[in-house]
Amino acid sequence: MFDAETLKKDLEDRKAWERSFKKRYLKSFENKTHSGIPVKSVYSPSDILDFDLKKCPSPGNYPYTRGIYPAQYQFQAWMNQQVHGYGQAEDTRERMDILVKEGMEGYFGNLVFNLVLDLVSQAGLDPDDPEARGKVGQVGVHISCLKDLEILFDGLPLKKVNASFIVGEPSICLLAMYILYGEGRGVPKENLRGNTMNYLLRGFNWDVAMYPPKNALKISVELIRYCSRFMPTWNTTNLSGYIIxxxxxxxxxxxxxxxxxxxxxxxxxxxxxxxxxxxxxxxGFQLGFHxxxxxxxxxxxxxxxxxxxxxxxxxxxxxxxxxxxxxxxxxxxxSLVAQQxxxxxxxxxxxxxxxxxxxxxxxxxxxxxxxxxxxxxxxxxxxxxxxxxxxxxxxxxxxxxxxxxxxxxxxxxxxxxxxxxxxxxxxxxxxxxxxxxxxxxxxxxxxxxxxxxxxxxxxxxxxxxxxxxxQEEGEKVEVPHFHVDEKIEQRAIERIQEYRKNRDQGKCQEALNRLRKVAVKVEQGNRHYFLMEALIDAYRAKATLGETMSILKEILGYGYAY
Amino acid sequence: MAEGTTNQAKEEYGRSGQDRKIRVLLTKSRMDAHDRGIRDVAKELSNAGMEVVFTRYALPEEIVKTAIQEGSDVIGVSCSTGGHLYVTERIQDCLEKEGIKEIKVIFGGIIPDVDVPKMKERGVVGIFGPGSSVQEIIRAITE
The missing domain is CATH 3.20.20.240 (Methylmalonyl-CoA mutase)
Structure with missing residues (x-):
């Protein structure tokens, strides 16, 4: 990268720098990055002798060190993929509308919603499960049936929506529900855009109950297999470094x-x-910035x-x-701190x-x-x-x-x-x-x-x-706290019980039975069935998230990683 | 540097002059993924010389059951995702039902200030949010 003359000058310059450094300071500085990589006080051409344009070509060229597109933000800025979600669907919808009004944008003026689900939905439970007490809608939006999606996306131009569902094990369930919802709105699955997390081997960094590794992978593969055949533009999997x-x-x-x-x-x-x-x-990837x-x-x-x-x-x-x-x-x-x-x-x-x-x-x-x-x-x-x-x-x-x-x-x-x-x-x-x-x-x-x-x-x-x-002595600065109304829990329970009551119970049971059969086949590694289709059918018959997830948990196993 | 915290924790525990190892049950909901804090606390308390068991629970009723089985002196619940008032109520109900008075209950995690008095009133002896030190936790346990 540099000619011999420049490098020679650089070495001379470094020596001069060292001399002036030693003259002025008694000690040398030893620093490390957060990861422990040693760093020097200053860098110069000699530090990048092996710099190779082949490894660092202009943006949009392999191996994409400098960016995956030729233009970074000149035509299109990054997506404002702000995470949001709390309470029931209607509460979150309110927040979605506010953020859109305030200018939250996807690519080319499209809508983007990065929806985080509450822990009850994350665990694949309906709100009336005893384990759900105190947790419904607290740290995400509660979604346990198609009706919730109908409220969430009501009237939005679905073809222009990029929807992400931040949820683990039920990733495939949420996508099935969303496909069904799109169908009802006249938007075929090929035209749906968005993202499922779908990476389920999280036991080493996400301490909740989950599928055992081999079966977790089977479920991820199922979603990927379905999408690569029927939904080529859906972003199937999020490889998250952030949670790590x-x-x-x-x-x-x-x-x-x-x-x-x-x-x-x-x-x-x-x-x-x-x-x-x-x-x-x-x-796709999700990285943390610390x-x-x-x-x-x-x-x-x-x-x-x-x-x-x-x-x-x-x-x-x-x-x-x-x-x-x-x-x-x-x-x-x-990196955020409660103090100040x-x-x-x-x-x-x-x-x-x-x-x-x-x-x-x-x-x-x-x-x-x-x-x-x-x-x-x-x-x-x-x-x-x-x-x-x-x-x-x-x-x-x-x-x-x-x-x-x-x-x-x-x-x-x-x-x-x-x-x-x-x-x-x-x-x-x-x-x-x-x-x-x-x-x-x-x-x-x-x-x-x-x-x-x-x-x-x-x-x-x-x-x-x-x-x-x-640290500050005495009175601490008060900032407003957001409080999720506990009554949301009761309302969610009423909704799901009403939802279960008003369905053809025989048809629903039939769909759940079929889901069970397909889940068994998938667990056995059989490739002739699509779990997604069985899930869509179950939700069409008005099965709930908890009902479908309890079958998957039973067939695939569910517990702590460690 | 790393030993500093551990040594201070050991000293704090040593000062309390226990005649036997204090048994601590640390637990959190199996839905709540935020385990970084409670795992740190578990390590520090056991480094300080206590006997620590760390479990996850599905229903709060299981907490007291486990505490009885383990002969715990202290129950420490980590909660970063709401529902702490409900869990407090259930733990105290179960302890009362079993006629247990000597098990101390402490909490950690994200507990809004407004809820602290309510929890203390229901018998929680210490609530350790962000920025708390291990020594403070040990003091609450040994006092």
């Missing part, structure tokens, strides 16, 4: 573990007879490069879309700004009050405004991957990549991702890192303003 990060992993671990799970899922789909170029294009600004930016660039290279070299992908990592960013909730909550506005702003510099394709900016409750309307709007200000006022959207060529960032991108490959090798060495998962190795790695971080906070080695330094 929030559980305590470092940025490098997030990068490596996320790729490892993606690779495992690709391999599982291939074993099930699918061709990578038919389904990989519809995998406090170490440059490290997280480097992580995005490394991920895009690694995903492209691995899919090209290892899985023989040739469809460019299989090689392009679409990335949604979630600013990290674990207004400071969180600044944190989320920096993280949002970083994600934009890293070329994210979609963005969720956390609201400042998330360490206290789910966001108030005002806090949710402010989070959206954060994105809008960066988009329209900062000028950063004019140039793609503006940090490329920075000695530091290019070097750090390479270092992240190297460290992540090392972890991938370790996982392979222990017998693959499933082994690493089942033995609890992944879980341990994250727990260790989480505790290390906490100790760094306790010892103030890592400063969090307002938490371990600059």
């Amino acid at each position: 990060r929030e559980a305590g992993a470092s940025a490098v671990q997030e990068l490596a573990f996320t790729l490892a799970k993606g690779m495992n899922l690709i391999e599982t789909c291939m074993e099930a007879g699918l061709k990578p170029d038919d389904f990989v294009p519809r995998f 406090n170490d600004f440059f490290e997280d930016i480097a992580k995005y660039r490394a991920l895009r490069r690694m995903w492209a290279t691995i899919n090209h070299d290892r899985y023989g992908c040739r469809n460019p879309k299989s090689l392009q990592a679409r990335i949604h960013t979630h600013t990290c909730g674990s 909550p207004m400071n969180n506005i600044i944190r989320a702003t920096l993280q949002t700004f970083g994600a934009v510099l890293a070329g994210t394709n979609a963005l969720q900016t956390s609201a400042y009050d998330e360490a206290l409750s789910i966001p108030t309307e005002q806090a949710a709007t402010l989070a959206l405004r954060t994105q809008q200000i960066i988009q329209h006022e900062s000028g950063v959207t004019k140039v793609s991957d503006p940090l490329a060529g920075s000695y530091y960032l290019e070097r750090l991108t390479d270092e992240m990549e190297k460290s992540a490959y090392k972890i991938l090798d370790t996982i392979e060495g222990m017998g693959g991702f499933i082994k690493a998962y089942e033995t609890g190795w992944l879980r341990e790695q994250i727990a260790e890192e989480a505790l290390k971080w906490r100790h760094r906070l306790d010892s103030v080695e890592e400063v969090i303003v307002g938490l371990n330094r600059y």
Whole structure:
């Protein structure tokens, strides 16, 4: 990249720098990124001797280090994929309308709704289940029957809607319900757009009951198999690094573990007879953006490069879309602090700004009050405004991957990549991702890192303003808390009981029986059935989420990972 | 650096002069994925010298049942997703039904300030939200 003359000058310049440094300071500085990668005080051309334009071509070219599209934000900014959801469908719809009114936008002026479901729906339960007490609609929208979707999307131009359902095990159920809802609105499934999470091997970072790994994969493959045949534009699977990060992993671990799970899922789909170029294009990523600004930016660039290279070299992908990592960013909730909550506005702003510099394709900016409750309307709007200000006022959207060529960032991108490959090798060495998962190795790695971080906070080695330094004496600042009305629970119970009453019970039972049969076949690895179709039929016969999920849990198994 | 927290926790526990290991049952709803805090607390309490059991529950009734089986001195519930008032009520109901007075109940997680007095009134001896230290938790347990 540099000629001999320049490099010679660089070395001389470095020596001069070292001399002036030593003259002025008594000690040298030793710094590390959040992940523990050593960093120097300054970088120069000699740090990127192996810089290769082939690995870092202009945006839109393989291996996409600098972005998956030739233009980053010049034609189209990132999606404002703000997470929302609480109470019943009608409560969330209110919030959806507010956010749309305030300018929340998908690509090319389309609508985008990134809907988080409550824990009761996440667990696949109806609201009248005893386990649901106290949890209905508290931290997400409660959806347990078709009627809920009808209320949620009533009157919206469905063809222009990008709908994401943030839910784990019931991913396939929600998509089945949404397909059925689209059918009723006259929108065929081919025209539905959106996203299912559909990645269910989360036991190492998401501590809830779930399907055992082998069967979890079968369900994920079912959704992918159905969509690659019937819904080619639906984004089937979200490979989330964000939840790994929030559980305590470092940025490098997030990068490596996320790729490892993606690779495992690709391999599982291939074993099930699918061709990578038919389904990989519809995998997407969700990354967290935490406090170490440059490290997280480097992580995005490394991920895009690694995903492209691995899919090209290892899985023989040739469809460019299989090689392009679409990335949604979630600013990290674990970086937010309950003390002096207004400071969180600044944190989320920096993280949002970083994600934009890293070329994210979609963005969720956390609201400042998330360490206290789910966001108030005002806090949710402010989070959206954060994105809008960066988009329209900062000028950063004019140039793609503006940090490329920075000695530091290019070097750090390479270092992240190297460290992540090392972890991938370790996982392979222990017998693959499933082994690493089942033995609890992944879980341990994250727990260790989480505790290390906490100790760094306790010892103030890592400063969090307002938490371990600059604390305020006396009265604390009061910010409004969002409170979900407990009466919502009763209303949800009444709705589901009414819903169950007003149906042809015989037909419903028949559909559920068929679902059970198909679930057994799927569990046995039989490829002649589509679980999705059986689910759609069940919801058509007015079965509820709880009824269908209880069958899946029974057939596939359900419990704690560890 | 990392040992700092653990040592302080050990000292705090040592000062309380227990004649036997305190048994702590830490638990949270099996729906609630936010385990980072409670796992840290579990590690710290056991490093400090207590006997810690960590479980998940489907129904709050199971908590008291497990506490009896384990001979727990303390029940610690982590709750970051609502429903803490309901769980408090149910735990106390079950303890009363069993005639148990000596098990201490503490909470952690995201508990809105407005609910704290209600929970304390129902017998919860300590509520440890974000920013609490392990020493504070140990003090509440040993006092």
